[in-house]
Amino acid sequence: MVVIEAPAGRGVLSLVVPDPDHWTLSGVDVRSLGYRRADAAEHARLLVVPERVPEALRSAVLDAWSRLPEPRRFLPLQSELDGILADELLGTVQTDAANPQAGAGEGSEEGHSDAADDEHEDMMAIVGEPSADGLVMESMELEIGPLSTTLPGGLVAELCLDGDIVVECALRPTLAASASAGAAASAGPAGRAALAYGIARVEEHARGSELSEAGGRRHIAAVELERVLAHAVWFRRFAGVLGWTELFECSQAAVEALLEPRRITARAQLDLREPTLEPTARSLDLDRPRELIARLTSLAGSRRFRARARARGETGRLELERGPIGGPTARAAGLARDVRIGDPLYAALGFEVQTESAGDAVARSIVRAREMRVALGIALAAASERGDEVRRPAGLPSAEVLVEGSCGPLRIGASSVGGHAVSAPGADSLLVLAGGSVRGLELGAALAGLASFDLSPWQVPG
Amino acid sequence: MSVASPFAIVAVALTGAFALSWIDRLLAGNGGAAGPIVRDVASTLRQPLGAPQVKDGWLYHGAPVLLVVGAVLALAMVPWAPGFRGLDFETGAILYSAALAYVTPAVFMAGWGAGRPQAVLGGFRFIALMLAFEMPIVMAVTAAAAPAGSLSPDAIVAAQESVPMAVAQPLAFALFVPAVMAVAFIPPFDLPQAPGELGGGAFSSYTGMHAALVTLAQRILLLGAAGMTAALFLGGWHGPLLPDAVWMALKTLGVAAAMLWAGRRLPRAELPWLLSAAWKYAVPAAILAIGWAGLVTLLFYR
Numbered sequence: 001m002v003v004i005e006a007p008a009g010r011g012v013l014s015l016v017v018p019d020p021d022h023w024t025l026s027g028v029d030v031r032s033l034g035y036r037r038a039d040a041a042e043h044a045r046l047l048v049v050p051e052r053v054p055e056a057l058r059s060a061v062l063d064a065w066s067r068l069p070e071p072r073r074f075l076p077l078q079s080e081l082d083g084i085l086a087d088e089l090l091g092t093v094q095t096d097a098a099n100p101q102a103g104a105g106e107g108s109e110e111g112h113s114d115a116a117d118d119e120h121e122d123m124m125a126i127v128g129e130p131s132a133d134g135l136v137m138e139s140m141e142l143e144i145g146p147l148s149t150t151l152p153g154g155l156v157a158e159l160c161l162d163g164d165i166v167v168e169c170a171l172r173p174t175l176a177a178s179a180s181a182g183a184a185a186s187a188g189p190a191g192r193a194a195l196a197y198g199i200a201r202v203e204e205h206a207r208g209s210e211l212s213e214a215g216g217r218r219h220i221a222a223v224e225l226e227r228v229l230a231h232a233v234w235f236r237r238f239a240g241v242l243g244w245t246e247l248f249e250c251s252q253a254a255v256e257a258l259l260e261p262r263r264i265t266a267r268a269q270l271d272l273r274e275p276t277l278e279p280t281a282r283s284l285d286l287d288r289p290r291e292l293i294a295r296l297t298s299l300a301g302s303r304r305f306r307a308r309a310r311a312r313g314e315t316g317r318l319e320l321e322r323g324p325i326g327g328p329t330a331r332a333a334g335l336a337r338d339v340r341i342g343d344p345l346y347a348a349l350g351f352e353v354q355t356e357s358a359g360d361a362v363a364r365s366i367v368r369a370r371e372m373r374v375a376l377g378i379a380l381a382a383a384s385e386r387g388d389e390v391r392r393p394a395g396l397p398s399a400e401v402l403v404e405g406s407c408g409p410l411r412i413g414a415s416s417v418g419g420h421a422v423s424a425p426g427a428d429s430l431l432v433l434a435g436g437s438v439r440g441l442e443l444g445a446a447l448a449g450l451a452s453f454d455l456s457p458w459q460v461p462g
Numbered sequence: 463m464s465v466a467s468p469f470a471i472v473a474v475a476l477t478g479a480f481a482l483s484w485i486d487r488l489l490a491g492n493g494g495a496a497g498p499i500v501r502d503v504a505s506t507l508r509q510p511l512g513a514p515q516v517k518d519g520w521l522y523h524g525a526p527v528l529l530v531v532g533a534v535l536a537l538a539m540v541p542w543a544p545g546f547r548g549l550d551f552e553t554g555a556i557l558y559s560a561a562l563a564y565v566t567p568a569v570f571m572a573g574w575g576a577g578r579p580q581a582v583l584g585g586f587r588f589i590a591l592m593l594a595f596e597m598p599i600v601m602a603v604t605a606a607a608a609p610a611g612s613l614s615p616d617a618i619v620a621a622q623e624s625v626p627m628a629v630a631q632p633l634a635f636a637l638f639v640p641a642v643m644a645v646a647f648i649p650p651f652d653l654p655q656a657p658g659e660l661g662g663g664a665f666s667s668y669t670g671m672h673a674a675l676v677t678l679a680q681r682i683l684l685l686g687a688a689g690m691t692a693a694l695f696l697g698g699w700h701g702p703l704l705p706d707a708v709w710m711a712l713k714t715l716g717v718a719a720a721m722l723w724a725g726r727r728l729p730r731a732e733l734p735w736l737l738s739a740a741w742k743y744a745v746p747a748a749i750l751a752i753g754w755a756g757l758v759t760l761l762f763y764r
């Protein structure tokens with residue numbers, strides 16, 4: 001979810017639930033509409049919902065709705081909202097999408113009061129294990145919502161604090177993909193192009209052939225553009241956690257510049273599962289994103305950044321070697337784990353694995369910044385030539401393929417009940433690792449450390 | 463102090479807060495129009511006064527008021543021109559830091575009154591900040607006052623007719639500026655609210671008039687911090703050609719703009735690092751600054 005504030009003068013503050021197909025701001029620059037970012041549901045007045053709310057987010061939507069202070073309203077992006085959700089949000093009051101001032105939320109105030117009372121009872125009843133100096137430690141649950149906000153619908157961090165030092169931290173993803181949502185939800189918001197690539201390869205293997213070079217190039221272009229965008233969004237939210245306006249604005253500009261190709265794609269009504277990006281890709285203007293990525297890389301390596309993020313969420317190479325964790329976390333600790341290594345097409349497109357050695361938030365940021373630069377180059381190289389459309393026989397047909405998403409590897413295979421089985425190797429281990437890495441840190445430093453891992457709120461099979 | 467003084471203080475506070483909001487918008491690249499600021503304030507005030515379930519209603523509702531009172535009291539000590547100030551005390555420079563002390567219970571009241579974990583943490587953070595930075599502020603003020611031989615802000619300004627204290631006492635200046643920024647809890651010292659960490663922290667529950675008062679108080683604190691910096695270290699109203707009050711206003715707004723700009727350029731400071739820097743380095747440095755002030759006074763001001 002993204003929380004955005006009201007446009008000046010319109011008198012409403014907005015909470016946005018992302019459309020499942022667009023995990024940023026749906027390609028719309030809401031700032032141009034006069035909206036700006038806010039911090040918490042308690043400061044919101046208007047809930048903007050897409051036509052289709054993922055099942056896993058419904059409870060989060062209702063939870064967020066209950067926190068909106070009165071008078072509160074919601075605005076469906078489409079003319080009709082899912083009837084069941086509308087009833088739950090509004091009771092019998094109808095809303096008019098064209099008139100966001102119409103309608104008022106009802107219900108759930110009592111529930112909110114009860115919940116608030118419970119929260120206060122928990123707050124004031126200091127119970128727990130004593131610390132080494134005999135004082136009682138406190139437990140609290142912190143919501144690390146999507147984009148590291150304090151919204152529901154994301155991770156929950158169960159913290160045990162000794163004063164303001166984190167003694168224990170356990171992370172729990174709250175979004176569960178239902179069978180009806182399918183594999184798409186399991187990939188989470190950061191892996192849709194990677195998922196499409198993997199599904200295409202699995203389906204080709206089922207036919208006994210490999211994906212053509214042209215098909216591979218098209219998919220790789222989409223995957224790598226998505227990787228750049230995913231990392232830019234991560235930088236934006238990490239900047240929010242760090243409270244660094246300059247980094248936030250730079251990454252916001254990068255996100256907007258990278259969304260432009262998506263808007264071009266959307267206008268051309270291209271289906272990214274079978275992308276035909278050549279005419280669009282050749283006309284892509286990626287100079288601006290390239291400049292901004294260079295700026296982000298510079299900021300990630302700056303003394304200011306290092307002073308703030310050094311040794312936050314530190315992970316050791318040895319503990320990572322023993323487990324299945326991959327992605328930027330492993331690479332930032334010196335492990336060259338990347339599914340793309342050894343892929344001849346990626347090698348031909350100029351792929352180089354990026355690693356650091358410190359294993360902390362700074363290292364993960366530098367790895368992501370470098371990967372953005374490399375990914376952008378790969379996307380352009382992939383889109384610059386068509387490649388041949390010949391589908392060669394599969395050398396070693398396999399029921400599963402591995403694809404490198406922006407957060408780590410995805411394993412895609414055929415499901416016995418139809419559709420596809422998607423899992424993220426190492427995802428569960430990463431949650432445990434991240435929770436353990438912030439022990440002994442002050443709360444603010446711990447939250448920065450957790451944010452540096454780019455953890456998924458989805459309960460993805462590991 | 464004349465009967466008109468309270469109104470003058472309030473007028474300066476409101477005008478200055480508006481000017482700082484305008485400067486903040488300029489620095490954010492949102493253009494120089496004043497209309498959006500007025501609309502933002504109006505839309506905030508139109509929101510009903512929230513009545514969330516809080517642990518202590520008296521503390522929760524009283525905190526924004528006390529915050530504004532403390533901020534205005536601090537602003538009242540700033541000398542804007544010869545004979546033009548809110549409150550005229552011979553110890554005005556020290557009373558400035560005493561007025562800031564009202565901010566501490568106000569922020570803590572906001573957090574404790576709300577009763578939510580993040581809010582209480584925000585309140586405790588501010589107490590730790592104030593305890594750490596109050597001494598450097600007082601010592602820096604003392605260092606600036608030594609050459610003037612008086613704690614009256616007017617006298618300190620008068621002593622800077624030829625050389626500003628920022629040049630004569632750079633260490634005291636370097637300690638005073640971040641310390642008052644921390645007390646005004648503006649970025650990169652916005653730990654009590656910490657939007658990305660604590661979701662608004664001590665002030666996360668406030669809406670409507672409460673939120674407006676908190677924002678107003680923060681602007682007034684920044685105005686007071688910048689004004690006192692200009693008065694104690696940048697020569698106050700001294701300057702050629704322009705009237706005294708105009709020079710003072712320009713210097714104040716310049717300092718405030720520099721503080722806001724620094725807040726955008728730097729990530730939020732971490733509490734352990736800040737406290738360590740304050741107790742281990744700032745306080746000893748402040749003692750050195752007083753020693754230096756004595757030396758400078760003996761050599762050049764007597």
